[in-house]
Amino acid sequence: MKPLPAVGLASSILQIVDFGIKITSKEHKIYQPTESQAVENHAVLQAIVDYLFRLGTELDQNDLKRLSADSKSPKLSEAALQLLKLSDLAKEHNTTLIEGILQAQARGSYGDPKWQTGREALMSVWKKKDVKALKKKLQELKKEVDTALLIALRQYLDQSAETGLPVFSDDNAPGIHHTEKWQNEAMDAIHVNDWKPKSKKNVEEFSKHTQSLVLVESEARFAKDIFGKLYFPVLDDRVQNIPAPLDGTFEWLFEGSEESGTFMNWLASKDGQNLFWVTGNPGSGKSVLTKFLFRNSRTFPSLEAWSGASPGITAGFFFWKSGIELQKSSLGLLRSLLYESLQDMLYGPLQQDPGIIHWLFSDRWQQFISYGGGLGDFTFADIRKSFDLMIADASKKFLFVIDGLDELDGYPDAVVDLLLGAVKRNNVKIIASSRQSPAYQNAFEKRPALVIDRRANDDIQTYVKNILSQDEKFRRLRSQHSDEKLEMYLIKEIVHKADGVILWAVLATENVLYGIGDLDDLASLQSRVESLPADMDGLLLRVYQSINPDDLQQAARLFSLVNAHGYPDLLGLSFANDTDTKSSLSAEVRLLKDADLTQRIADMMLLLQNQCRGFLSIFEVTPEGDDEEEEDVLGAAKPDHLKVNYRHRIIRDFILEPKLETQLNAMTLDQGFDTDEQWANASLWALKTLPAKEPLQIWDKLAWCIEYALRLEEKDGKVRLTYLDEVGRAAINERQDLINSHSSDLPDGATAENFLDIAVWLNLIGYVRIKAKDADRKVVKHAIEYHRTIKKRLGQGGEEKWIGDRRRLKIVYVRTAPELDNLLDYYAKPAISRMTAPKPFVEVQEFI
Incomplete structure (x- = not known):
């Protein structure tokens, strides 16, 4: 009921x-x-x-x-x-x-x-x-x-x-x-x-x-607000980006090896050595192993030997150099650990009283019930107090899994101090992974550890055997030129050259198999394997140089688009890759037809597979609260759940190496390629094809359209009038009935009726100067009132939530333009009053 x-x-x-x-x-x-x-x-x-x-x-x-x-x-x-x-x-x-x-x-x-x-x-x-x-x-x-x-x-x-x-x-x-x-x-x-x-x-x-x-x-509202402050939409993206272990790998962890004994004994032990360090060379599989261990049921018996009758809580964080600030910061780490731990406590088997949130955030709770306050953004020092208070509860046992410490953006001292402080408690264990950088070696080298590349050779051999046995071209070649000794030599040579770096083995095997032709035999494959550079940079250069010029032109475009965005969704990348950067202007405001959507996704998958030679990969994310029952056109993953990023940080670093980046940029410039223009087109496409859900999620798409229009204006001084008019039509005019009947994520307190409302509020000076003189007086008056209401509603600093990390929008918002206020006041007057009032002079920019 x-x-x-x-x-x-x-x-x-x-x-x-x-x-x-x-x-x-x-x-x-x-x-x-x-x-x-x-x-x-x-x-x-x-x-x-x-x-x-x-x-x-x-x-x-x-x-x-x-x-x-x-x-x-x-x-x-x-x-x-x-x-x-x-x-x-x-x-x-x-x-x-x-x-x-x-x-x-x-x-x-x-x-x-x-x-x-x-x-x-x-x-x-x-x-x-x-x-x-x-x-x-x-x-x-x-x-x-x-x-x-x-x-x-x-x-x-x-x-x-x-x-x-x-x-x-x-x-x-x-x-x-x-x-x-x-x-x-x-x-x-x-x-x-x-x-x-x-x-x-x-x-x-x-x-x-x-x-x-x-x-x-009030208690329920506060708990919801705190969860909202801890959570961020891309919290799980990194762990979902890490691939599952290759078939047959990491079994040694559970099969009585020396490393297995070390790790499983550590899980079960109560000797106070509560931090376990997973380390190894770049590409050796640290993140894959860490994800494999995160909430792995095969570790539960050992964990239960440690936790006993105390309830166990597991939370994890996976640092990501390619992500947004929170995905590579100590603040993001603590927000994630607290969020996941509290979810476990309140909504997991513990079903703990929500009052724990009032206890952990007591000052904020007192401010909240006093005057609705306590909901400001967390600082690291602020949130660490709550974290320390949570783990001080000795009646619970906490296992934290933290991957990629070397991908932290900033100095590691605060995070090292946090981890070493936490594991002094007998109720906290931490599995942490990183490269063997000095900061982490000094902190962790005397603690239980696993150097993963020392155990990787068996896994690499298992992987290469499996891939060769599954590859259709290799099976055909083997049936024509069978030679078991030579085949074993090929496998061992790849294992030897990989030297514990499983990423090298994966890329090398793909490279060898990709080049198999009708005239090849095992001997030609032997020559190809022997000629492969044993170092990762050399191998990546070999793969890069093997891409034919036409494909490289396309790959350069895709690399540039990903570099400019971070890690876009596959459909968004498809829009951004459109050669016609005006295509969104004439598009209808409606969902894409299933056939069009399916074709776009399939085409992008082929591009990434063939033109980019495995440098970019597709991964699936499932945002919290997403409706899993909703039908999708692919029968598996929804298009907006499919994201694109570099396959590994090593590959990203290789592509962004200055000499190579300059070469790739030259290719795109030759094509007249501008990533801001491409993403402006993609953002308008995304806005126009936005589903009419409840609540209506307009703001993010709208704001990015404005941001890219401002970036383009910054480059040539021309206001993107036609584009912004179309943005306004797609976001507001065409959706006015929906906005009126649905809850919307536009700022509350006033209703936007026209894009001029948004433009005046956000201080889009160039656009407003052009539009105000020809706008209906009622439209101008409404824009002025909307601006005043929203400014009053948000208060000082309240716009930060809406502007976010959009750099140009942030700059233009704080610009002062008193002549603009005079201009708006002038055009808000009745026509008869304007006849006697002096007309303000404003310089109108060039526009397109």
Whole structure:
């Protein structure tokens, strides 16, 4: 049984009422962690405003409000209709309070004495009687909501008794919603005490229960927010990018070898040596092994010998030099470990009380319940306190798997200190992998370790045998020129030259098999194997030089596109590789047809396989919360789950070596190839083919379109007017009905009706100068109002979430252009007023 819609709406109203009463009360203090960490007045007030806006949005999106707007819904009860009426009143009070807080924020200055209460801030702009009046209205509203909710639940109990339908759901059922639990308890109390809505005393008793509803909703909201702050969308991309072990490899870890004994004994031991170091040469398979060990069921018996009856929690992080900042930073490491550990504790077998989040982030929790604060971004020092507090719980055992420490972007001292500090605890074990760089050798060399390339030769031999036996061309050649001794020699020669570097063996074997022709025999393959350079750079150069010139032209384009992006999805790369960089301008705003989508994906797969000779690879990611039941055109992976990146860091470093990069860049320049232009085209394609999901995910695609338009403008000074007009049509005009009927990821607080709204807010000066003079006066006025509302809504620094790491957008946003404000004000005037007003002079840029 789901929570009743009336309970959900009442809860939303009560959240606003309760928070409003806090802010207007002289008894409710603003929580400050310490004097040294005290939050400035303007930041406290912005947090209050953000929270009030959020509560207002949740109220608008409530199920009962949606039901009331649906003409096909059944008739609502009197209690439900009363709650809807009260919700409008709550929204009105909420808006009044927001305006008051914003006025107080505008009046304040940095360095002002810290306000002790929200009431003090309001008293700086309101009269005392106005503050008291609002508080009284909120208190009266609470009584009315309590009464209406009691009526709704009483009616539901009575109707259920008449019909014999079940009233209560199972409180112990997995995944039961917190509101449903509260509803069970409330209805039980109503039934046991026989509370009646007409009894003032009964309503007062019931009111205590509704106060607990406010608390459980706040706790759930805070937990959700903390998880949102810890999580980042590409958190699992690196581990999903690492290939599975080759068939038959790493079996020695479980078959009684010396290394197996060392590792399995370490897992089970309680001797305090709690860090195990996996190391080896580049390309020897450290990441593959680390992923293989991560949550491998074959290690569980040894782990259980160590953990005993204590619950075990496993979390991992895989550093990635090719990724975004969080994928290669110490902050990303801690966010991931905390996120995965807490997921294990709350939603895994432990089913731990969510209160653990309030304990681990106690200062943030106190700020949250005080004024809606505590939701700023984490710093490393900040989040380490929570991490240290989590692992200090000796009743739990933690195994952390951390791969690629040498791919950390920055100095390793803080991470080494973190790891060595953690493993001093008897309840923490860490498997860490890295190359044999001095920083990690000095820290880990005296600890249990595995040098992987010393054991890799057997795995390499197994791999080469398997590949040769499966390759159709080699099997045909063997059937024509059988020579077992020579075949074994080829295998041993590859193993010998690989010298423990499995990546070398993989690339070498592929290179040899790729070149098999109709006239080849085993002797010619022997010559080819013997001529292979034994060093990795030499082998990569050999493979690179074997690509024919036409294919190399295409490969150079793809390398450049990947270098410019990071690791794009396969469909996006297909759009970016389009030779017609204007193709997106004439495209319709609709999903691609299945046949077109399938063809694009298949073509890109062939390009990567044939033209790039294995330098780039495709891997599949599954974003958290993705709907796995959704059909896809490939029958396996959804197109936006297929990503492209360099096959290995060694290959990326090789391609980005200055001399080679210069050569590749020269090839693309000869083709008139500009990666910003290519990705601008791809971004508009992505925006136009965006699925109409709930909520509508527009912003990221829209913002990247703007970013690439600005990068191109930076190069030649020309505003991409036609392109940005089409971006606006695809993002807003063509989707206006969807935006109005769906929740959207565009900034809330105001509705964008035209791209000029977005352009004025983001300070796209060149575009606004051109468009304002010909725009309808109402459009200009709306853009001005939208800009003011959003700036007010986001507050100082609030735009960072929307701009992100888009460098040009960040630069233009902070530019000052007072003449632009004058221009907009001029065109917002009625035509008759413009006749007497001086027209501002602004220089209009060239545009295309």
